[in-house]
Structure formats: C-alpha cells, structure tokens
Amino acid sequence: MLGRGVGVHGVARARLSTSWSMVAAALALAMIGAAQAMTFDMQYQTKCLFQDIENGQAATIEWRAISKGSMEEHMRERANVFSEEDADQIPLNVVVTSPVPRSKPLEQFTGHSEGKVYISADHGEHDGDYKICFTAPDAATASDVKLLVDWRVGALAQDWEVLAKKEHIDHISVELKKYEDLVKEMRQEMLHMKKVDKVGYQTREAAHKRVEFFSFLSMVVCISFTVGQYFFLKRFFKGKKLL
Template identity: 30%
Template structure:
C-alpha cells in the first residue's frame, strides 16, 4: 500500500506517509543545533558543507554566564566557500540570518565578543536549519490552502526531492574525487618513470666517467 491509497484509507495512508517522511528526514542533515562557548578574546566558528541552491536559515542568541554584568554583545560573520561575506553584524545579542547557497562547499559562521565588553563568560545558541527544515510549511499551507494528508504528501515530496538532489551532489563529488585521484596516480607514475630514467642516465654517466678516469691513470 502506498501514499496513493489516501483516498480510500486516509488514516492508514497518513500514518504510512508520516513514517516515510520521518525516515527521509533522518537521512537529511537538515537541522544543526550548536552551543558555542566564546572565549574572552578570539573567535569561535561552525561550518557546514552545503550544496548549491539550498535555503539556509539560522537563529542565534547570546547567553551570559555572568549575570551580574548583563548580556554581552557579539559580532557575527558568515562567509561562503570562496570567502564572500553573506552576513555581517556587530554589537548584537540575538539575530537571524538567511541566504540561498550559490556555491558548493563549507559555509562558515563565526562569532566573537565585541572588544569593549568586559563580561568574561558568554555562550551562543545557534539553530542552523538547511533545506526543507528551513521552509515555512505553515505559510505554504495557508497560501495554497492545503492541510492534512495533502500537506504531508507535499512535505514528503520535498524531502524526496532533497534526498535525490543530495545523492546527485554526492555522486558528482565522488566522480570529481575519482578524477582527481586518477590524475594524481598518472602524474605519480610519470614521475616514477622519469626518476628511474634519470637514475639510469646518471649511472651510465658515472660508469663512463670512471672508465675515462681509469684509462687516463692507465689502470685498465
């Protein structure tokens, strides 16, 4: 029985689709909750490898460990794999950043305390959502006037598409890494052959030089 049986047996179909949806979500690294302890001086960063055309939404908040001096302010900077700044702000205690990836690779979010803040201990709670986890399904349901089984099927379709795209991305990365490995092996093989050739030529030159030397000395 599949999801298409929702018209005849909606309760069983909804349960089955929900189980499949949860299973698919477990296969996707879509939500990352991180707790960062910021040093008095220095930067703490968190990175995530993301493929292109993926929506990223993150909420962060500062929690002070020294309640006597209040909540410290921090600076936040998010950069793409090629070093482009996607988000940068200073003197904040809470905030949110969102963007759609255009490059494949590690996206870096860095946090550090502002220099004028005297509070020693501080932590940052970061809720990092990627892909379908960052999508506002309540807004989608209100806009398209869908609910129940239809909404669950829409979520299931989005999860399936995300997994398919992720598998294609991993396949492309594997092919790229295999190509790099093959090129490296070919270069190592040519280098080995050249090294062997150089050794043979040097050995022949040494023998010729020794022969000339001994002939001049009339030893042979």
C-alpha cells in the first residue's frame, strides 16, 4: 500500500511539473511575441497606432521610418542581401497622446526619422488607448515610407541595463527584478481578465433575463389574441346564426 501511495504522488508531481513547464513555455512565447517589433507600410499621409495601457503600467515606443525605394535599390545592388539599417531614413512628424486629454500631446517630434518615447507608470488615472500618429509631408512621401515600431508595455518596457547602472546592482538582481515585475504584471492581467469576465457574465445574465421577459410577453400577447379571436368568431357565427 505504501508503495502504491508513493507511486501516485510521483505521478501527481510529474503532472504538476509538466503543467508548470507548459505554463512557463506559454509565458516565454508570449514574452517573445510581445517583444517583436511591428513593420508595415504607411500608405496614407497620416498613420495612427493605438495601445491599451492600464494605470500603473509603463510603456516605451521606439520607431524608425525608412524608404521602401532605397530598400529595393539596395537589394538589387547586393543580390537580395539587405539590412534595414542600410536604408535611407525619411523624416516624419510624430505625436503621442494619452486618453485624456487628447488635445494635449505627451510627446511631439517634428522632422524626425526615428525616436523613442517613454511613458512612466504614474501617467495618471486614465486607463485607455494611447495613440501615436505619424504624418508625412505629402501623400507621395507616405507611399514610400515603411515604419518600424516597437511598442512595449509593462515589464518589457523597462530598460534594465540603465536600471542596473543607476541602482548599482548586479546582473542576477536585475533578472530577479525583471521576473518580479513580470509576475506582478501577470497578476494584474489576471485580475483584469477576471473583472472583464465578471462584466461579461453580468451582461449575459441581463440579456438572458430580457429574453425571458420578452418571450413571456410574446406568449401572453399570442394567447390574448387567440382568446380574443375565439370570442370574436363565436359572436360572429352566432350573429350569422351558423351556431
């Protein structure tokens, strides 16, 4: 019996270890996906991106505007061997705004082809969509622009090397601090998801009650019309002396 008990606990531990491994792998994939930069054509004279940032979350935005024409030219000259660092840059006007107020920009750049914006964690008590807008001088220039944007939120937005130098801490402490912030961010995300799920549940319950009410009302109306039609036809046929 003792041997069987140990075997069961061993299986449970193995399953638990496997579950934690799967969670860790999923978290790593999520971190990798979140750290990837976006690359897209501008197409229009003004292009805007939105990012939902909760209060207490920091964010960094790095961007670079390069010429698609110079990219194609470099690829032809170098037999398709090309780095985005070699492309010609195109200056743009860039404006970053918070949810409230939209009229007052957080950051504004004129004639910059690249830049970086840091949004601190104490950016105010306004959750919502932060916006960055890129504006080209004209439509022809915009059609030649390729934007490289890296928008990081939460623990991924922190510059850990600068933090280590500023606070004079070693690499291991920096890594521990990084994982601590990631765990805090995961907890905040779980609480946010729980809140959203609660709101969704309340909405579904309210909709279900409305459906029940209107179903009952429809049934009452149908029964009322049926009874009224019965008495009307009965009186009609009696008047015609058919009954």
